[in-house]
Amino acid sequence: xxxxxxxxxxxxxxxxxxxxxxxxxxxxxxxxxxxxxxxxxxxxxxxxxxxxxxxxxxxxxxxxxxxxxxxxxxxxxxxxxxxxxxxxxxxxxxxxxxxxxxxxxxxxxxxxxxxxxxxxxxxxxxxxxxxxxxxxxxxxxxxxxxxxxxxxxxxxxxxxxxxxxxxxxxxxxxxxxxxxxxxxxxxxxxxxxxxxxxxxxxxxxxxxxxxxxxxxxxxxxxxxxxxxxxxxxxxxxxxxxxxxxxxxxxxxxxxxxxxxxxxxxxxxxxxxxxxxxxxxxxxxxxxxxxxxxxxxxxxxxxxxxxxxxxxxxxxxxxxxxxxxxxxxxxxxxxxxxxxxxxxxxxxxxxxxxxxxxxxxxxxxxxxxxxxxxxxxxxxxxxxx
Amino acid sequence: xxxxxxxxxxxxxxxxxxxxxxxxxxxxxxxxxxxxxxxxxxxxxxxxxxxxxxxxxxxxxxxxxxxxxxxxxxxxxxxxxxxxxxxxxxxxxxxxxxxxxxxxxxxxxxxxxxxxxxxxxxxxxxxxxxxxxxxxxxxxxxxxxxxxxxxxxxxxxxxxxxxxxxxxxxxxxxxxxxxxxxxxxxxxxxxxxxxxxxxxxxxxxxxxxxxxxxxxxxxxxxxxxxxxxxxxxxxxxxxxxxxxxxxxxxxxxxxxxxxxxxxxxxxxxxxxxxxxxxxxxxxxxxxxxxxxxxxxxxxxxxxxxxxxxxxxxxxxxxxxxxxxxxxxxxxxxxxxxxxxxxxxxxxxxxxxxxxxxxxxxxxxxxxxxxxxxxxxxxxxxxxx
Numbered sequence: 001x002x003x004x005x006x007x008x009x010x011x012x013x014x015x016x017x018x019x020x021x022x023x024x025x026x027x028x029x030x031x032x033x034x035x036x037x038x039x040x041x042x043x044x045x046x047x048x049x050x051x052x053x054x055x056x057x058x059x060x061x062x063x064x065x066x067x068x069x070x071x072x073x074x075x076x077x078x079x080x081x082x083x084x085x086x087x088x089x090x091x092x093x094x095x096x097x098x099x100x101x102x103x104x105x106x107x108x109x110x111x112x113x114x115x116x117x118x119x120x121x122x123x124x125x126x127x128x129x130x131x132x133x134x135x136x137x138x139x140x141x142x143x144x145x146x147x148x149x150x151x152x153x154x155x156x157x158x159x160x161x162x163x164x165x166x167x168x169x170x171x172x173x174x175x176x177x178x179x180x181x182x183x184x185x186x187x188x189x190x191x192x193x194x195x196x197x198x199x200x201x202x203x204x205x206x207x208x209x210x211x212x213x214x215x216x217x218x219x220x221x222x223x224x225x226x227x228x229x230x231x232x233x234x235x236x237x238x239x240x241x242x243x244x245x246x247x248x249x250x251x252x253x254x255x256x257x258x259x260x261x262x263x264x265x266x267x268x269x270x271x272x273x274x275x276x277x278x279x280x281x282x283x284x285x286x287x288x289x290x291x292x293x294x295x296x297x298x299x300x301x302x303x304x305x306x307x308x309x310x311x312x313x314x315x316x317x318x319x320x321x322x323x324x325x326x327x328x329x330x331x332x333x334x335x336x337x338x339x340x341x342x343x344x345x346x347x348x349x350x351x352x353x354x355x356x357x358x359x360x361x362x363x364x365x366x367x368x369x370x371x372x373x374x375x376x377x378x379x380x381x382x383x384x
Numbered sequence: 385x386x387x388x389x390x391x392x393x394x395x396x397x398x399x400x401x402x403x404x405x406x407x408x409x410x411x412x413x414x415x416x417x418x419x420x421x422x423x424x425x426x427x428x429x430x431x432x433x434x435x436x437x438x439x440x441x442x443x444x445x446x447x448x449x450x451x452x453x454x455x456x457x458x459x460x461x462x463x464x465x466x467x468x469x470x471x472x473x474x475x476x477x478x479x480x481x482x483x484x485x486x487x488x489x490x491x492x493x494x495x496x497x498x499x500x501x502x503x504x505x506x507x508x509x510x511x512x513x514x515x516x517x518x519x520x521x522x523x524x525x526x527x528x529x530x531x532x533x534x535x536x537x538x539x540x541x542x543x544x545x546x547x548x549x550x551x552x553x554x555x556x557x558x559x560x561x562x563x564x565x566x567x568x569x570x571x572x573x574x575x576x577x578x579x580x581x582x583x584x585x586x587x588x589x590x591x592x593x594x595x596x597x598x599x600x601x602x603x604x605x606x607x608x609x610x611x612x613x614x615x616x617x618x619x620x621x622x623x624x625x626x627x628x629x630x631x632x633x634x635x636x637x638x639x640x641x642x643x644x645x646x647x648x649x650x651x652x653x654x655x656x657x658x659x660x661x662x663x664x665x666x667x668x669x670x671x672x673x674x675x676x677x678x679x680x681x682x683x684x685x686x687x688x689x690x691x692x693x694x695x696x697x698x699x700x701x702x703x704x705x706x707x708x709x710x711x712x713x714x715x716x717x718x719x720x721x722x723x724x725x726x727x728x729x730x731x732x733x734x735x736x737x738x739x740x741x742x743x744x745x746x747x748x749x750x751x752x753x754x755x756x757x758x759x760x761x762x763x764x765x766x767x768x
Contacts (some may be wrong), residue, residue: 026575026576029576030575030576033573033576034574034576036547037545037547037573037574037635038547038550038574039547039548040547161421163420163421163422163423163424164423166422166761166762166765167765172571178571178575178577178734179740180564180567180568180571180740183564183567183568183571184564184567184568184742186758187556187562187564187567187755187758188754188758189417189421190418190421190422190757190758190761190762191410191414191562191753191754191755191757191758191761192410192413192414192417192418192754192757193562193754251421331720333720333743336715336717336720339737339738341738349750350562350745350748350750350751350754351744351745351751353723353745354723354725354743354744354745355744356563356564356742356743356744356745357741357742357743357744358568358740358741358742359717359738359740359741359743360735360738360739360740360741361734361735361737361738361740364734366733366734367734367735369575370572370575370576370577370734371571371575373574373575373576374570374571374572374574374575377550377574377575378550378574381550381551381766382765382766
C-alpha cells in the first residue's frame with residue numbers, strides 16, 4: 001500500500017481576479033480531497049497581477065489560506081496587488097513580460113518544481129510560460145488563450161509539442177473552459193487515431209437561435225458570456241483562437257492570420273464604439289432572420305462553428321481552418337445544441353460514422369478554474 | 385529546448401486476441417509519432433494468453449515488430465501462445481492468476497518500470513494488476529472491466545484510489561471503450577467539482593429504439609456488439625459493471641451486488657440456452673412496443689440507462705446506483721442518442737443546468753485498444 005506522505009506542490013499564479021480568484025478558492029476548498037486522494041498540497045509561492053507579485057509572510061512555505069482569503073477579498077474590492085503589504089511592485093518602466101519572466105527565473109532556482117499558472121488574459125505571459133516549459137522540472141498550466149493562439153506556432157511547438165510537453169504543459173481551459181476538449185483530443189492524438197475533422201461551437205454567445213440576433217447578443221453580454229467588446233466574439237476571432245489551439249494540438253503549423261474567419265457583423269459596424277455598435281445591432285436582424293428561415297426550410301439550423309480539417313495522412317489536402325456561419329442538420333449533435341453550451345465533434349479513424357462529442361458549459365470563472373485545477377493535479381503527477 | 389532522446393517504455397501484455405492484437409498493431413503503427421511527439425518507444429517484454437507467455441529472441445529488448453506481427457497472425461489463425469517457440473507455458477495445475485502474478489513479479493525485479501497491460505476478459509488478472517499498482521515504479525493499464533467491477537471495492541481502492549494511483553493505474557477502456565469517460569470524470573473529481581448525478585447509456589446493444597426488440601438484439605449480436613450470451617448485456621450486468629466503475633471512481637464504496645438492476649428480459653427466459661433464448665426473444669416484442677408507445681405519448685423515448693447518485697456533500701442521501709429502462713425527454717442529450725453510440729451525462733456543481741456530455745462509439749476492438757494506448761502514453765509520463 002502507498003505511503004500517505006503529502007507532497008507539497010508549489011505554484012506561482014499570474015492573474016488574481018476572476019478565474020485566478022476562483023482557482024485560489026477551489027484550491028483551498030479542495031485541500032482535504034487533494035491530500036487524501038492524491039497525497040498533494042498546493043502551495044502558492046506568489047500571486048501576481050500586472051502591478052506586482054505578492055508572497056506570504058513565510059515566503060518559502062507559500063501564502064497561508066488566510067493570506068489567500070485576504071488577497072481574494074482585496075482583488076474583489078477592486079484593489080491592485082501593488083497596494084498589498086510586502087508586494088514586489090513591477091517598476092513602471094519594466095515590461096510586464098520581463099517582470100513575469102524574472103519572477104519565474106527566480107523560482108526556477110529557489111523551487112525548481114514550481115508550476116507556473118496563467119489565469120490572465122495577456123500575451124505578456126509568453127516568456128514566463130516558455131521559461132517554465134523548457135526549464136527542467138518546471139511546469140505550466142494556463143487558462144489564457146493568447147500564449148497558445150496569438151503567439152507564433154514556433155512558440156506553441158516549443159510549449160506544447162516537444163517530447164517533454166506532456167509532462168510539463170497543460171492548457172485545457174484555453175478552449176471551452178473546463179470542458180475536457182484538449183484532454184480528449186490529446187488522447188486521440190496519442191493513440192495515433194488520425195483526425196479527419198474537428199467541428200465545434202466554441203462560443204456560448206453564438207450558439208443561440210430562434211430569437212432576434214440583437215436580442216441574443218444583448219442578453220449574452222448582460223450575462224457576462226461575451227468579451228467586453230462583443231465583436232471579439234461576433235468577429236469570430238475568439239472562436240478562431242480556440243479552433244487554432246485545437247488545430248495546433250494536432251500539429252498543424254498555422255498562425256492566427258491563416259484562419260479564414262467570416263464575422264457575424266457587416267464591415268460598416270467594425271469601426272463603431274462599443275455603445276454605438278450595440279445600438280446598431282438591430283440593423284442586422286432582418287438578414288440574420290432570413291438566413292435562419294432558409295436553413296429551416298431544409299431541416300437545418302444555423303450554427304457559428306469552426307471547422308478544422310487536417311491534411312490527409314498521405315500529405316494531400318493541406319488542411320484548413322474556417323470559422324463562420326454554417327447550416328447543419330437539426331438532428332446532428334451540433335444541431336441539437338441549445339443554450340450556451342459548447343460542443344465539439346471529433347471525427348477520426350475510430351470515430352468515423354459518428355463523431356466523438358463533448359458538450360457542456362464552456363465559459364464562466366468557476367468551470368474555467370476547475371479546468372486549471374485538474375491540469376495542476378495532472379502536472380503534479382508527471383515526471384520532469 | 386528538450387533533448388530528443390527516446391525513452392524505452394517496457395510493457396507486459398495480458399490478452400493477445402481481439403483488443404490485445406489491435407493494441408499491438410496500434411503500437412507498431414504509432415512508433416514514429418510516439419518517438420517524435422513523446423520521445424518514447426513501447427517495448428513488449430512479454431505477451432501472454434491463458435496458456436503461456438511469449439518473449440522475443442532478445443528478451444531484454446522486447447519483441448521485435450516482426451515477432452509481434454507473427455504473434456498477431458498466429459492468434460488470428462486460432463493458435464494458442466503455448467505453441468509458439470520459446471513460450472513459457474503455464475503448468476496445467478497452476479491457476480492463471482498465480483501464473484500472471486509470478487510473471488509480473490519477475491518483471492518487477494528485472495524491469496521495474498514495466499507497464500502491465502490487461503486486454504483480457506478475466507478476473508484472473510487482479511493479483512497481477514494489484515502487484516503492479518503497489519510495486520514502486522510499476523504501472524498498470526486495463527481494458528478489462530472485471531478487476532475493477534467484479535473484484536471487491538477494497539481491491540478497487542487499492543488499485544485506483546490510493547494517492548499513488550493517478551501515477552500508476554489507468555482503466556479508461558473498461559467503460560465505453562476509448563470514449564474518454566474516465567478521463568473526464570477524473571478531471572471533475574480532481575477539480576473538487578461535486579458530482580450530483582451520472583446518467584449514461586453504456587451499451588451499444590440497448591441504445592436503439594424504433595425497431596422490434598428482438599430484431600434490434602439479433603442485429604446487434606450479428607454485428608458483434610453484444611457479449612457471446614446477449615443476456616450479459618440485456619440482463620444489465622455489463623452496464624452495471626461500467627456504472628459501478630464510474631461510481632467507485634467517485635469514491636462510492638459499492639459492490640457489484642449493491643447495484644439495482646432491472647433486466648430487459650423476463651425471468652422465464654433466464655434459464656434457456658443461448659439459441660433457445662434467441663428463438664424466444666420475439667415473445668418480448670409486444671410488451672416492449674407498448675412501453676415505447678407509452679413513452680412516445682409523453683414526448684419521451686426509452687433508454688436503458690444507468691443512474692449513479694453519489695451521497696450529498698453533507699453525507700445525507702447515501703447514494704444509489706440503478707440500471708434499468710427509463711423514459712427521457714426526446715430532446716435531452718440521452719434522448720437524441722441514436723445508433724450504437726454510448727453517451728454519458730455528468731451533472732455537478734459546474735455542470736448543473738446542463739450536464740457535461742460525452743458521446744461516441746463505445747465498443748469495438750480498435751477504439752478499445754486506442755483507449756489503452758492513450759493510457760499507456762499517459763503512464764509513460766507519470767512519476768512513480
